[in-house]
Amino acid sequence: MKLFGLCILIMCFATGCATTANVTNFPASSSEIDFDEISTRNLDPDDPIWNLKGSSEYTIFLEAEKEKALFNSLVIATQNEGYSVSESNMEKSRLISNRGMRMNEWNSISGIYYRELDEKGKYQVYIRVDITQDITGGWKENRAKQIADEICNINGKCS
Secondary structure, three states: OOHHHHHHHHHHHHHOOOEOOOOOHOOOHHHOOOHHHHHHOOOOOOOEEEOOOOOEEEEEEEOOOHHHHHHHHHHHHHHHHHOEEEEEEEEOOOEEEEOEOOOOOEEEEEEEEEOOOOOEEEEEEEEEEEEEEEEEEEOOOOHHHHHHHHHHHHHOEEO
């Protein structure tokens, strides 16, 4: 009986996280993102209030006079949402940031990618957030949309 209990305990520790956020799971640059396909998906699905979903994503369209101004607004938005920038690369149109433990997650990593559209000064921004979450799950929360909303608050020219 003790051996059975020990086995159960070891299994619980071994499978302790239902989802694990890792930077290596994110694309290396915006060229690896299919922005057109993303535009056709429902990025804010009607999930159950309590779930085991370990990632969220969102896309927005916005205007910026210069790429540097866009990039700065992305950095500020992630910082305002409690993230620390761990990698910023304008050449790859990629911003990676992370934040530590919160009420509904152990760890959170955000990846923000963008592309300039045909019209000069118009951009499509794709945000993906992966979390490390234990097997108990958590409440529905689209962290990517929260970052997108903050980008729009800063930028003021979103659609």
